[in-house]
Amino acid sequence: MTALLEVRNLKTYFNTQDGVVKAVDGVSYDVNRGETIALVGESGCGKTVSALSILRLVAEPAGKIESGEILFEGTDLLKLSGDEMRKMRGAKISIIFQEPLTSLNPVLTIGRQISEGLEFHKNMSLKEGMQEATRLLKLVGIPHPERRIYDYPHQFSGGMRQRAMIAIAIACQPQLIIADEPTTVVDVTIQAQLLELIRNITKELNTALILITHNLGIVARYARRVFVMYAGNIIEHGNALDVYRYPCHPYTAGLLTSVPRLDEPRKTRLLPIDGQPPDLIAPPIGCSFQARCAYSMPQCQREKPPLLEVAPNHYAACWVSQKEQRPWQKKSS
Amino acid sequence: MAKEVVIEVNNLTKYFPVTRGLFRQKKIADIKAVDGVSFAIHDGETLGLVGESGCGKTTLGKCMLQLYRATSGEVFFEGKDLCQLSDRELQPLRQRLQVIFQDPYDSLNPRFTARDIIGEPLIIHNIARGKEYRERVAELLNLVGLAPYMADRYPHEFSGGQRQRLGVARALALQPRFIMCDEPLSALDVSIQAQIVNLLADLQEKFGVAYLFISHDLSVVRHISDRVAVMYLGKIAEISNRDEIYKNPLHPYTQALLSAVPIPDPEVEMKRQIIVLQGEVPSPMSPPSGCVFHPRCYRAFADCSNVTPLLEDVGDGHHVACLLYEQSRP
Ligand SMILES: Nc1ncnc2c1ncn2[C@@H]1O[C@H](COP(=O)(O)OP(=O)(O)O)[C@@H](O)[C@H]1O
Ligand SMILES: Nc1ncnc2c1ncn2[C@@H]1O[C@H](COP(=O)(O)OP(=O)(O)O)[C@@H](O)[C@H]1O
Ligand code: SF4
Ligand code: SF4
Ligand SMILES: [Mg+2]
Ligand SMILES: [Mg+2]
Numbered sequence: 006m007t008a009l010l011e012v013r014n015l016k017t018y019f020n021t022q023d024g025v026v027k028a029v030d031g032v033s034y035d036v037n038r039g040e041t042i043a044l045v046g047e048s049g050c051g052k053t054v055s056a057l058s059i060l061r062l063v064a065e066p067a068g069k070i071e072s073g074e075i076l077f078e079g080t081d082l083l084k085l086s087g088d089e090m091r092k093m094r095g096a097k098i099s100i101i102f103q104e105p106l107t108s109l110n111p112v113l114t115i116g117r118q119i120s121e122g123l124e125f126h127k128n129m130s131l132k133e134g135m136q137e138a139t140r141l142l143k144l145v146g147i148p149h150p151e152r153r154i155y156d157y158p159h160q161f162s163g164g165m166r167q168r169a170m171i172a173i174a175i176a177c178q179p180q181l182i183i184a185d186e187p188t189t190v191v192d193v194t195i196q197a198q199l200l201e202l203i204r205n206i207t208k209e210l211n212t213a214l215i216l217i218t219h220n221l222g223i224v225a226r227y228a229r230r231v232f233v234m235y236a237g238n239i240i241e242h243g244n245a246l247d248v249y250r251y252p253c254h255p256y257t258a259g260l261l262t263s264v265p266r267l268d269e270p271r272k273t274r275l276l277p278i279d280g281q282p283p284d285l286i287a288p289p290i291g292c293s294f295q296a297r298c299a300y301s302m303p304q305c306q307r308e309k310p311p312l313l314e315v316a317p318n319h320y321a322a323c324w325v326s327q328k329e330q331r332p333w334q335k336k337s338s
Numbered sequence: 339m340a341k342e343v344v345i346e347v348n349n350l351t352k353y354f355p356v357t358r359g360l361f362r363q364k365k366i367a368d369i370k371a372v373d374g375v376s377f378a379i380h381d382g383e384t385l386g387l388v389g390e391s392g393c394g395k396t397t398l399g400k401c402m403l404q405l406y407r408a409t410s411g412e413v414f415f416e417g418k419d420l421c422q423l424s425d426r427e428l429q430p431l432r433q434r435l436q437v438i439f440q441d442p443y444d445s446l447n448p449r450f451t452a453r454d455i456i457g458e459p460l461i462i463h464n465i466a467r468g469k470e471y472r473e474r475v476a477e478l479l480n481l482v483g484l485a486p487y488m489a490d491r492y493p494h495e496f497s498g499g500q501r502q503r504l505g506v507a508r509a510l511a512l513q514p515r516f517i518m519c520d521e522p523l524s525a526l527d528v529s530i531q532a533q534i535v536n537l538l539a540d541l542q543e544k545f546g547v548a549y550l551f552i553s554h555d556l557s558v559v560r561h562i563s564d565r566v567a568v569m570y571l572g573k574i575a576e577i578s579n580r581d582e583i584y585k586n587p588l589h590p591y592t593q594a595l596l597s598a599v600p601i602p603d604p605e606v607e608m609k610r611q612i613i614v615l616q617g618e619v620p621s622p623m624s625p626p627s628g629c630v631f632h633p634r635c636y637r638a639f640a641d642c643s644n645v646t647p648l649l650e651d652v653g654d655g656h657h658v659a660c661l662l663y664e665q666s667r668p
Contacts, residue, residue: 047527164618192390194615197598201614222600226607245604263532265561268601277532281497
């Protein structure tokens with residue numbers, strides 16, 4: 006079976022006053038139909054830029070997709086004309102952003118914003134579009150949708166706006182939804198509401214989902230496969246079960262030990278990862294994690310580790326992981 | 339281990355008036371941001387404060403520090419009711435009452451160097467000058483894990499985690515006894531959060547400072563707190579010592595909050611059923627009747643919309659405000 010989306014060796018760079026920011030520097034991943042994958046990593050590691058690249062929404066002229074392929078149903082999105090790309094966005098691939106207030110249009114009613122895509126992609130009239138908008142708002146759990154379609158974004162609470170964003174994203178029944186930190190600015194209670202909603206809807210419509218988050222709990226609950234990003238690269242990926250149980254990159258292992266867990270006895274001390282991610286303008290030669298890595302060896306400073314299969318369907322970009330046993334893994338019982 | 343109470347809050351309320359009309363402003367309602375809250379924090383202790391946004395956590399903390407003046411109630415610190423003191427009388431006490439905010443970037447003056455930021459309280463309170471001043475700043479930088487040569491940098495030259503360290507250093511400058519930490523980790527990445535959590539714990543160990551630790555992250559709160567209070571719509575829903583409240587949460591709101599936190603383990607999450615709380619926090623301008631939580635409570639029964647539950651001790655200092663557990667109602 007071929008994947009719905011295949012990102013191959015994507016490089017997206019930004020030209021800035023200080024130099025070239027290699028925001029996404031050779032990233033590959035794939036998403037199957039109806040599947041949920043997670044992209045996880047700390048801020049600045051390139052999650053959003055990699056998502057925007059798929060939709061070709063990277064801010065030009067500073068930002069530029071340098072190379073790579075983004076195959077969607079076999080077609081390379083990077084080769085499409087502007088018009089062809091517009092027909093994709095919202096219709097076949099849509100995106101939900103972290104802060105709906107900045108991505109919704111403040112001077113258009115919620116109903117119009119949902120209807121717009123339906124008018125453009127599905128040739129609906131305004132009346133049909135508004136009817137469909139009412140149905141969609143109801144579907145995403147907004148009370149009194151027949152009245153609320155006439156509201157403006159500021160009249161919605163944060164949680165409600167995010168529901169409206171979900172309604173916009175699913176309006177044309179796309180094959181792929183990208184959710185970029187959809188719950189980072191809301192409370193855990195609302196987070197649970199929204200994520201359960203997204204899960205139910207994508208399941209029902211058989212929509213594939215790229216869930217971008219920095220929250221390891223969210224990944225564990227909602228994604229089957231996970232891709233861990235660090236400094237513009239994917240440094241580990243595999244089935245979530247394997248990656249969490251046997252992390253094959255010290256960074257992933259470090260993330261997992263930094264967070265306290267409610268289901269385990271309380272630790273007296275957290276084990277953070279020391280230091281901070283490297284500057285993407287002048288990343289180090291060799292492994293980008295070396296400065297923070299407790300297992301770094303001379304080779305790590307000379308050569309960048311490739312992403313290789315270190316266990317069945319489990320990939321990691323780490324010299325130690327590829328050669329030896331992994332001292333950071335919990336001793337298997 | 340009978341430790342001394344550092345700060346005590348008695349029946350504290352803070353109402354924000356809502357007015358209408360341009361010229362003759364008429365009060366039409368009150369936002370009951372904090373509505374009758376009482377607790378005490380002991381020396382060297384951390385009280386975790388959780389609850390959804392809008393529940394009154396920040397307002398409560400600000401009232402304790404007299405950054406807001408309470409509508410009614412008392413805040414005892416070093417034997418004095420701070421609410422009764424004038425700004426001038428408060429001034430000398432402020433040294434020992436400090437605050438660390440959520441976004442270090444918003445709370446640090448961009449035109450100040452790190453030295454100015456950390457040292458400002460030393461100048462204001464006339465603590466140190468000249469060489470002693472520079473040494474004290476270097477010492478504080480060291481204490482929070484920053485290098486003394488960074489003293490001449492501006493906030494934008496620091497990463498988010500480093501800026502929060504600056505915030506911590508500033509709060510520590512005057513050797514406080516109490517620090518209100520208002521979501522100090524929210525803007526930070528997990529690996530950096532852990533660094534700051536450890537730093538706060540070390541400093542508490544070293545100086546015996548007490549914290550009010552406001553956070554929406556219940557896992558971090560469990561890690562850092564000795565006791566935990568859960569707040570909903572201006573009131574304390576439940577308060578107890580840490581192990582008790584996490585092992586045996588009684589209030590349906592606490593249960594729902596805990597259930598909503600996903601565990602970073604796919605094996606656990608694949609099987610776990612969660613309580614998804616419906617709706618959102620209602621406006622504190624017109625809070626629901628009876629138990630303020632009743633419209634969202636999955637265990638509500640008939641009485642809940644009429645009767646206001648009292649915060650009662652159900653044993654060993656575990657207090658909960660829920661009719662399911664009330665025994666002593668006359
Ligand atoms: N418009 C831009 N101009 C310059 N640099 C950018 C721009 N957008 C993003 N970057 C840089 O690209 C890197 C990756 O950013 P981003 O994808 O937003 O990270 P994430 O979503 O993982 O937090 C960061 O170092 C960021 O500073
Ligand atoms: N300065 C203010 N004026 C009017 N209302 C306020 C003010 N500060 C907070 N509120 C209101 O008080 C309630 C509690 O807010 P806050 O203490 O910030 O909650 P939390 O910190 O738990 O999110 C909210 O409804 C908020 O809108
Ligand atoms: S390649 Fe070396 S420096 Fe990089 S993660 Fe592996 S051991 Fe650490
Ligand atoms: S008093 Fe009633 S509504 Fe309130 S928390 Fe208890 S059961 Fe729920
Ligand atoms: Mg992002
Ligand atoms: Mg607050």
